Amino acid sequence: MPELPEVEVTRRGIEPHLVGRAISSVTVREPRLRWRVPRAVGALAGRQVRAVRRRGKYLLLDCGDGHLILHLGMSGSLRLVAAGSAPGKHDHFDLVVGEQVLRLRDPRRFGAVLWTTQPPEAHPLLRHLGIEPLSRALDGRRLHALTRASRVRIKPFLMDGRRVVGVGNIYASESLFLAGIDPRRAAGRLSAADCARLSAAIKRTLRTAIRAGGSSLRDFVGSDGAEGYFQRRAWVYDRAGQACRRCATTIRRMVQGQRATYFCPRCQR
Numbered sequence: 001m002p003e004l005p006e007v008e009v010t011r012r013g014i015e016p017h018l019v020g021r022a023i024s025s026v027t028v029r030e031p032r033l034r035w036r037v038p039r040a041v042g043a044l045a046g047r048q049v050r051a052v053r054r055r056g057k058y059l060l061l062d063c064g065d066g067h068l069i070l071h072l073g074m075s076g077s078l079r080l081v082a083a084g085s086a087p088g089k090h091d092h093f094d095l096v097v098g099e100q101v102l103r104l105r106d107p108r109r110f111g112a113v114l115w116t117t118q119p120p121e122a123h124p125l126l127r128h129l130g131i132e133p134l135s136r137a138l139d140g141r142r143l144h145a146l147t148r149a150s151r152v153r154i155k156p157f158l159m160d161g162r163r164v165v166g167v168g169n170i171y172a173s174e175s176l177f178l179a180g181i182d183p184r185r186a187a188g189r190l191s192a193a194d195c196a197r198l199s200a201a202i203k204r205t206l207r208t209a210i211r212a213g214g215s216s217l218r219d220f221v222g223s224d225g226a227e228g229y230f231q232r233r234a235w236v237y238d239r240a241g242q243a244c245r246r247c248a249t250t251i252r253r254m255v256q257g258q259r260a261t262y263f264c265p266r267c268q269r
């Protein structure tokens, strides 16, 4: 599943090819995605793309009088292809911009192509999203305030997108290792110093993954590749039974909220 780093890599990859350019045409081959693609999307020709932003795992194409909202769902990817390239079976949506086509491929059709003329942050899908982990809004103080009074364990707390967006399973495990925090600890019991280390670790982990995916920017654009590259260098994720890269203690696996958690019982307290 595309995670925040892959979506950010996608955003950086498509931005220079879209911003300032006019949409020539739009093709919707399959409107039955996670939600039905609205008819308004078919009438976007002539609008200029002003900006390509990201909120959580949603890409927002600012078209002046509205925003195209794109989500990659479980299996989606966006790539730029030359105008006139023959579509494949799962290529459900094309945004033609001059000589290039922004093409959505989504075999499982859990992705989304939506249009809103309201501020996108107010859209029902985006309204309840938590803070952006890579923004200045997330720091130790904010994380400390967010975790107060929470009895949830810190790992599932981090993965709850209503609190902080985009910290998926891999990134939560890796960040907790870097911060030296046991994933079983109650979020509300973390100290201010724990939260400072953890917010810094989250940013570092996500930035590392974005950099790893950034190498695929040229041919574009990585819902595949980035994650695999990152996993090979993981500190704890998917390393149960192997030696901790820091202290050689055996990495343990457990299940929290139906998700696998990996941690070093010595490095993480």
Ligand SMILES: [Zn+2]
Binding pocket: 244, 245, 246, 247, 248, 249, 264, 265, 266, 267, 268
């Ligand atoms: Zn260790």
